[in-house]
Amino acid sequence: MRIIVHISDLHFGRIGEGVMPALVRAIDAIAPDLVAVSGDLTQRARKREFLEARSFLDSLRFAKIVVPGNHDVPLFNIVERFMNPLGRYRRYITGDLEPVVCDSEMIVVGLNSARSYASGTGGGRLNIGQVDRAVRHFSTAGRDLVKIVVTHHPFDLPAGHRERLLLGRANMAMARLAPAGADLFLAGHLHLSHVGHAFERYKIAGHRALVVQAGTLSTRARGEPSSFNVLRVARPRLTIERHTWQPDGQTFAGSWSAEFQHGDEGWT
Numbered sequence: 001m002r003i004i005v006h007i008s009d010l011h012f013g014r015i016g017e018g019v020m021p022a023l024v025r026a027i028d029a030i031a032p033d034l035v036a037v038s039g040d041l042t043q044r045a046r047k048r049e050f051l052e053a054r055s056f057l058d059s060l061r062f063a064k065i066v067v068p069g070n071h072d073v074p075l076f077n078i079v080e081r082f083m084n085p086l087g088r089y090r091r092y093i094t095g096d097l098e099p100v101v102c103d104s105e106m107i108v109v110g111l112n113s114a115r116s117y118a119s120g121t122g123g124g125r126l127n128i129g130q131v132d133r134a135v136r137h138f139s140t141a142g143r144d145l146v147k148i149v150v151t152h153h154p155f156d157l158p159a160g161h162r163e164r165l166l167l168g169r170a171n172m173a174m175a176r177l178a179p180a181g182a183d184l185f186l187a188g189h190l191h192l193s194h195v196g197h198a199f200e201r202y203k204i205a206g207h208r209a210l211v212v213q214a215g216t217l218s219t220r221a222r223g224e225p226s227s228f229n230v231l232r233v234a235r236p237r238l239t240i241e242r243h244t245w246q247p248d249g250q251t252f253a254g255s256w257s258a259e260f261q262h263g264d265e266g267w268t
């Protein structure tokens with residue numbers, strides 16, 4: 001079994017009192033095999049926000065995979081935004097914008113969807129080269145490994161959300177990643193927790209991946225308290241738990257969970 005803690009949209013600079021120490025304690029108690037961070041580590045890509053994010057990451061003693069979000073690209077400094085959009089992210093977080101973690105049970109590929117021209121509108125996208133690199137990683141991995149993609153912008157939306165919030169070129173990406181066996185898509189950006197079935201949106205024959213959103217850990221809540229997800233992957237079973245901030249107890253507590261079974265039809 002592999003345990004993945006999936007956190008997103010930390011927005012250092014806009015984090016509520018007590019949340020970070022409680023998050024570190026919660027992750028420590030869960031003792032995951034991997035912490036997946038799906039972008040927006042900072043609020044405005046400021047040096048001090050990146051330093052706080054760096055020190056948070058350093059305080060976690062577990063393997064990590066991190067991708068940037070649109071907020072990790074400077075918004076107001078136009079020169080940096082276009083000349084070196086992820087310069088600070090590279091300096092303080094990681095120079096690897098497309099990290100890969102692989103072991104005997106899973107392969108996890110991170111893809112950078114943050115773009116300079118879209119950082120003001122929050123949009124993001126992938127290009128064919130990025131997707132094809134992920135496809136190559138999945139194709140050379142064992143058939144039985146669970147194949148996981150981490151992006152900031154989401155491959156699916158909860159009902160009622162505007163389509164412009166979707167990852168740009170998601171159709172192109174899904175058409176290539178589905179035949180490569182991508183099983184699970186982890187993302188953030190919406191500041192809302194959500195689990196969707198890729199088949200409902202993409203309708204690719206024989207492909208039944210799950211699309212999992214983590215909420216935010218910042219005060220930029222959109223009708224949902226701070227939260228993160230825990231995925232327990234033991235093919236053919238997958239459990240997804242949501243842990244939600246409890247301000248009264250200054251702690252995170254399990255608030256929702258669901259179990260999925262993997263078969264010929266994917267996760268059901």
Ligand SMILES: [Fe+2]
Nearest residue numbers: 009040071189
């Ligand atoms: Fe965000």
Ligand SMILES: [Fe+2]
Nearest residue numbers: 040069070189
């Ligand atoms: Fe975002």
